[in-house]
Amino acid sequence: MFILQLVYNLFYVFELLLIIYALLSWFPNAPESGLGKMVQRIVEPFLGLFRKLPLQVGGLDFTVLVALLVLSGLQRFVLQVLAQFL
Numbered sequence: 001m002f003i004l005q006l007v008y009n010l011f012y013v014f015e016l017l018l019i020i021y022a023l024l025s026w027f028p029n030a031p032e033s034g035l036g037k038m039v040q041r042i043v044e045p046f047l048g049l050f051r052k053l054p055l056q057v058g059g060l061d062f063t064v065l066v067a068l069l070v071l072s073g074l075q076r077f078v079l080q081v082l083a084q085f086l
Contacts, residue, residue: 001086003082003086004079004082004083004086007078007079007082008075008079011071011074011075011078014042014043014046014071015068015071015072017039017042017043018043018046018047018064018067018068018071019064019068020035020039021039021040021043021047021064022064024036024039046067046071047063047064047067049067050063050066050067050070051063053066
């Protein structure tokens with residue numbers, strides 16, 4: 001049970017980092033701050049997987065939203081697989 005909770009918490013923290021990354025983009029110079037650079041270094045490799053897709057529509061970038069949806073599905077899958085083996 002401890003492992004399931006740990007994995008769940010890791011996914012949750014990463015989801016929060018993705019949301020913080022998206023919110024930082026709304027404020028001028030926030031992505032260049034220390035917090036912005038740290039969050040960017042953590043989430044950008046995952047977001048890079050989705051940057052190749054045409055997710056920019058009308059000046060809006062839906063990359064983070066799609067990444068959150070994929071991460072949520074991945075979380076459910078991983079937790080179900082772990083629950084079967086534990």
